[in-house]
Amino acid sequence: MPYPQVREGLRRFTSARECPTLNVMFVAVACEFASDDHRKSAYDTLLQYGLQRVQKDAFESTALSETVLGRLKKDIDRIADSYDSVRFYQYPVEGTLAITILKEKKWRRLIVKA
Numbered sequence: 001m002p003y004p005q006v007r008e009g010l011r012r013f014t015s016a017r018e019c020p021t022l023n024v025m026f027v028a029v030a031c032e033f034a035s036d037d038h039r040k041s042a043y044d045t046l047l048q049y050g051l052q053r054v055q056k057d058a059f060e061s062t063a064l065s066e067t068v069l070g071r072l073k074k075d076i077d078r079i080a081d082s083y084d085s086v087r088f089y090q091y092p093v094e095g096t097l098a099i100t101i102l103k104e105k106k107w108r109r110l111i112v113k114a
Contacts, residue, residue, distance in 0.1 A: 023066055026091045027051070029059045034083035041079045042086070045072070077102060 029046060033039035043053070049072045051059035064072070069090065076086055080102055088100040097112040 024063045025066070025069070025093065026089075027061050027064045027069060028054075028089040030087045030089075031057045031059075032085045033080070035081070038079055038081065038084055042076055042084075045075050045079065049075075073100070073102075073107075077105075077107075081105065 029051060031039070031042060031046075033042060043059075046059045047053070049061070049068065050063070051061045054060050069088070073088065080086060082105045084102070086102040088098075090098045090100065093111070096114075099110040099112065101108045101110070
């Protein structure tokens with residue numbers, strides 16, 4: 001079964017056969033920014049990484065790798081300040097749901113097990 005297309009550097013992988021170690025995941029992002037400048041910068045960044053806006057302050061992607069997600073989190077961390085809040089919902093992460101929270105410039109990670 002082919003994987004959705006994922007941007008990994010400049011190369012685009014379309015199947016597990018081309019890149020068997022490619023681990024793509026579903027990622028949803030919910031944001032709350034105190035500043036319009038931060039909001040616009042963060043939303044532009046999320047769109048550049050290929051996430052789609054699904055509600056006013058929510059974005060989704062079904063095809064982010066852990067490497068790309070790590071870069072996205074670093075970019076969002078640079079944009080956000082202590083008044084902003086961002087939540088990343090990632091599945092699967094070792095077969096579970098992971099929720100990563102940036103609040104007051106501190107990162108926390110929750111693992112939800114069934």
